[in-house]
Structures are given as structure tokens and as C-alpha cells.
Amino acid sequence: MQQWGPGVDRLRIGVVGVGVQGQLHARALRDVRQAELVAVADISSRNREWAETHLGVRAVPDVGDLLDEVDAVSVCTPDHLHEDATLAALAAGKRVLLEKPMALSRASCDRIIAGRPDPDALMIGHVLRFDPRVLRLREVVRSGELGDIWHVKVWRCTSQAVGEGIWDRTSVAWFLGIHDADLLRFVTGREVEVTGAVGRKVLSPSHDVVHATVRFADGAIGTMENNWTLPHSRPSRADAGLRIVGEHGILEMNLSHNDLLYARRDGVASFMDTYFWPGRDGGGAYNLRTELEAFVDAALTGGPTPVSGEEGRAAVAVVEDVEAALAGDPPPGN
Ligand SMILES: NC(=O)c1ccc[n+]([C@@H]2O[C@H](COP(=O)([O-])OP(=O)(O)OC[C@H]3O[C@@H](n4cnc5c(N)ncnc54)[C@H](O)[C@@H]3O)[C@@H](O)[C@H]2O)c1
Incomplete structure (x- = not known):
């Protein structure tokens, strides 16, 4: 029942x-x-x-x-x-x-x-999708304020220590790239076509670093960079962000900071207040709680469901195409 x-x-x-x-x-x-x-x-x-x-x-x-x-x-x-x-x-x-x-x-x-x-x-x-910085960035992009989107860069890199625990059962693209595949679609509202990918196996038998190129239907191009090659000694285990360059400005989000930098071509630059951590112990669980x-x-x-199965599938399709490009296979197709 x-x-x-x-x-x-x-x-x-x-x-x-x-x-x-x-x-x-x-x-x-x-x-x-x-x-x-x-x-x-x-x-x-x-x-x-x-x-x-x-x-x-x-x-x-x-x-x-x-x-x-x-x-x-x-x-x-x-x-x-x-x-x-x-x-x-x-x-x-x-x-x-x-x-x-x-x-x-x-x-x-x-x-x-x-x-x-x-x-x-x-x-x-x-x-x-529940990170206030992502939501604010999306709002600006979707408002059309940036004009044409020219190019985007998204990156999500993590420590070798994280990779060591999981590289026998997942891949960089599935573990990290899936976030970026969804992020690109979510903030731009555009479908993502994978145009190529290169990878290197430097630490494990799988690709530890993957650089993929993407294209959007309106002509914008982008790159996705994912790796688990950051040394153990790096103070922060993660380096992740998103940059969107458009006709009227650039939006940058670095997940190491709490602020969203918005620098416009007309000379105005600001850090938008997107502070959201409830306390030092909250960690990533805060967005998770949301x-x-x-x-x-x-x-x-x-x-309605906040994130549908169709949305999940669209991100999976992007990563499946990245994996196919790495293997030198044709994309599986929709
Ligand atoms: N959203 C994020 O940022 C994020 C971060 C890390 C992991 N994940 C995802 O979360 C999922 C779990 O990842 P993880 O790192 O916790 O893996 P994990 O290996 O640490 O945990 C998986 C758990 O599932 C259990 N399990 C295995 N088969 C089972 C079964 N048939 N029935 C019940 N339990 C079973 C295992 O015993 C283990 O405790 C993965 O899909 C991963 O991609 C998401």
C-alpha cells in the first residue's frame, strides 16, 4: 500500500x-x-x-x-x-x-x-543541484545576462588517496565526470555532445586523468577535466570548479571557496554571497541535507521529483560517450 x-x-x-x-x-x-x-x-x-x-x-x-x-x-x-x-x-x-x-x-x-x-x-x-552557488550561477546563465555563451570549462580533481580506495571498481569519468556532465546540462539548459576524450594511466590500470571536449547545440564549446592524481600532501583533497565565458562576462565558481565571482565586461566585478556552510562540521553533508x-x-x-530519471540518464549518456571516446569506440548513440 x-x-x-x-x-x-x-x-x-x-x-x-x-x-x-x-x-x-x-x-x-x-x-x-x-x-x-x-x-x-x-x-x-x-x-x-x-x-x-x-x-x-x-x-x-x-x-x-x-x-x-x-x-x-x-x-x-x-x-x-x-x-x-x-x-x-x-x-x-x-x-x-x-x-x-x-x-x-x-x-x-x-x-x-x-x-x-x-x-x-x-x-x-x-x-x-542543491548547492546555492550552482543555483545562483545557473540563475545568471539562464537569465541571458551573459549573452551568447562562448566556452565553458569544468573540472573536478581529487586526491590520489581517494582514487586508491575506488579505482578497482569505478573510473574517473564515472566517479567524478558524472557530476560535471550533469552540472553542464543543469546550468546551461543545453544538451552536451562529447566530441573527444584523452586519458592517461599513471597510477592505476585505468585512466587516472581524463580530459574530454564537449560541444553544445548553439555552438558553445567546453572541456571537462577529471583526475584523482592530486598528491596526498595537497592540503585540500578536492579541486573543482566551473567557468562560463560569455559575450558579456564570465562566471567562475570554485568549490574551494564560498563565494561566486562574477566579473562583467562592463567593468563591474563582485563576489556574490553564497555562503552556506552551517558550521565547520557540516561538510558536504549540508548540500546533501538539502x-x-x-x-x-x-x-x-x-x-514532482526534484531530479528525474530522464535527467539522470542524460548525464549517464555523456559519461558513456566519454568512456567510448577513451576506448576509441563510436558513441553508443541515444
Ligand atoms: N554524490 C556524491 O558526491 C557521491 C560521493 C561518493 C559516492 N557516491 C555514490 O554513492 C554510491 C556508493 O558509493 P560509496 O563510495 O559509498 O561505496 P562503498 O563501497 O563505500 O559503499 C557501498 C556499500 O554498499 C554495500 N552493498 C554492496 N552490495 C550491496 C547489496 N546488494 N545490498 C546492500 N548493500 C550492498 C557495501 O557493502 C557497501 O557498504 C556509488 O554509487 C557512488 O558513486 C556519490
């Missing part, structure tokens, strides 16, 4: 996969007023014990074991397992928040999309 929707004031949620990201979801859920974390599912007994000890909730091995007691789930399993857990929860009539990347191919996205009883039952966790609040609010009000 569908237990969420207008009239219900609290969403009972289960987190599926309580590894690095699932633990963040579980912790952030405690800050979401209308959400109650009631259970987690994880195949790892160590992670189940962690959840029982630190979250005080029931921990079960399989998603199927918690569906009876929740209204919704947050799927935080490894990328290649997103489809199974999501389809199981959707089939049981649950709302699903699915971590990025939605899946590892257009075909897998299509199966997930086909499994939705209602398009709003599924939300993709593209967390950058994402979770949006998910819960949409479920409780019966509102």
Missing part, C-alpha cells in the same frame, strides 16, 4: 548500502525534520554492525528485508548494483532516491525508468 503522499507528515526511510556515501545519507537524514531513518540494508556485516551501534536502527542484509517497514529508500550501493536495488524498491511502491551515477549505461537507465510506477517515484542524487529535504518534501506533498 502506498503510504506516502499528501496527509502523511513523516517519511520512513531506509538506506541501502551504508558504505562511505550511505553513512553520510544516514547521518544527514537525522537532520531532516520530516524524515525518520528506520533501517539500513547492507551485505557487509561490519557495516550492519556500524549502523546498529552508531545509528541505533535495524540493519538487514538485503533491500528486500526492509521494504515492509519503509515508505522510501535511499540507494547508495556501488554503481553497478543501482539497478537491482532500485527496481526492487520501485516494484514495492516505494519512493527511491538513487545516488549518482543513475546507472552505468543508457540501457540500464532505461530499465530503471521503465520500472517506475510513476515518474515522480524516482529521484537521482545529483547533489550539486537534497534529502527536497526528496522528502516531494514525497510528502506528492510533488
Whole structure:
């Protein structure tokens, strides 16, 4: 029976996969007023014990074991397992928040999309869409103030220490580039065509650094740079940002800072106030909390999903094309 929707004031949620990201979801859920974390599912007994000890909730091995007691789930399993857990929860009539990347191919996205009883039952966790700086930048770009967009650069680079923990099961493009694929589409409102990609294997058997080139339908061009080659000694583990150069100005966002620089060609430059960290301990969980609040609010009000499966699929298509370009294969096509 569908237990969420207008009239219900609290969403009972289960987190599926309580590894690095699932633990963040579980912790952030405690800050979401209308959400109650009631259970987690994880195949790892160590992670189940962690959840029982630190979250005080029931921990079960399989998603199927918690569906009876929740209204919704947050799927935080490894990328290649997103489809199974999501389809199981959707089939049981649950709302699903699915971590990025939605899946590892257009075909897998299509199966997930086909499994939705209602398009709003599924939300993709593209967390950058909940970053106030991204939203402000998007507002300026979408207002047309920049005039024609000439070129864009997006980059997301992380520490070798992060890469070492995951490069046997994901790739730079799937782990980092997926954020940028979505960001480019989200802020510009334009579809992204991958025109090429080069990569180098310097630390691991996979491409540790990837530079991709993209084109937009209106003629704008761009680059996407992703790597996990930053040395351990770098004080900040992440270097990520976005620059949009247009006819009337340039917008730059560096995720290492709290401000958005807006320097216009007419001579006016300003740092827009987009400060949003609630405290030093909040970390990236703040945007995540906003994402979770949006998910819960949409479920409780019966509102539209904040990030649809179709949006998730479009980002997956970009990364699938980057991977094809790296392999020297033709793009899989839509
Ligand atoms: N939004 C972001 O910025 C962000 C950041 C990191 C990771 N992620 C995404 O979150 C997801 C999880 O990544 P992670 O780094 O936490 O991985 P992880 O390996 O740390 O955690 C995955 C967890 O899933 C569990 N698991 C595996 N198979 C399972 C199954 N069949 N049923 C239940 N649990 C199962 C594992 O035991 C593990 O605890 C990935 O899709 C990743 O891309 C998103």
C-alpha cells in the first residue's frame, strides 16, 4: 500500500548500502525534520554492525528485508548494483532516491525508468543541484545576462588517496565526470555532445586523468577535466570548479571557496554571497541535507521529483560517450 503522499507528515526511510556515501545519507537524514531513518540494508556485516551501534536502527542484509517497514529508500550501493536495488524498491511502491551515477549505461537507465510506477517515484542524487552557488550561477546563465555563451570549462580533481580506495571498481569519468556532465546540462539548459576524450594511466590500470571536449547545440564549446592524481600532501583533497565565458562576462565558481565571482565586461566585478556552510562540521553533508529535504518534501506533498530519471540518464549518456571516446569506440548513440 502506498503510504506516502499528501496527509502523511513523516517519511520512513531506509538506506541501502551504508558504505562511505550511505553513512553520510544516514547521518544527514537525522537532520531532516520530516524524515525518520528506520533501517539500513547492507551485505557487509561490519557495516550492519556500524549502523546498529552508531545509528541505533535495524540493519538487514538485503533491500528486500526492509521494504515492509519503509515508505522510501535511499540507494547508495556501488554503481553497478543501482539497478537491482532500485527496481526492487520501485516494484514495492516505494519512493527511491538513487545516488549518482543513475546507472552505468543508457540501457540500464532505461530499465530503471521503465520500472517506475510513476515518474515522480524516482529521484537521482545529483547533489550539486542543491548547492546555492550552482543555483545562483545557473540563475545568471539562464537569465541571458551573459549573452551568447562562448566556452565553458569544468573540472573536478581529487586526491590520489581517494582514487586508491575506488579505482578497482569505478573510473574517473564515472566517479567524478558524472557530476560535471550533469552540472553542464543543469546550468546551461543545453544538451552536451562529447566530441573527444584523452586519458592517461599513471597510477592505476585505468585512466587516472581524463580530459574530454564537449560541444553544445548553439555552438558553445567546453572541456571537462577529471583526475584523482592530486598528491596526498595537497592540503585540500578536492579541486573543482566551473567557468562560463560569455559575450558579456564570465562566471567562475570554485568549490574551494564560498563565494561566486562574477566579473562583467562592463567593468563591474563582485563576489556574490553564497555562503552556506552551517558550521565547520557540516561538510558536504549540508548540500546533501538539502537534497534529502527536497526528496522528502516531494514525497510528502506528492510533488514532482526534484531530479528525474530522464535527467539522470542524460548525464549517464555523456559519461558513456566519454568512456567510448577513451576506448576509441563510436558513441553508443541515444
Ligand atoms: N554524490 C556524491 O558526491 C557521491 C560521493 C561518493 C559516492 N557516491 C555514490 O554513492 C554510491 C556508493 O558509493 P560509496 O563510495 O559509498 O561505496 P562503498 O563501497 O563505500 O559503499 C557501498 C556499500 O554498499 C554495500 N552493498 C554492496 N552490495 C550491496 C547489496 N546488494 N545490498 C546492500 N548493500 C550492498 C557495501 O557493502 C557497501 O557498504 C556509488 O554509487 C557512488 O558513486 C556519490
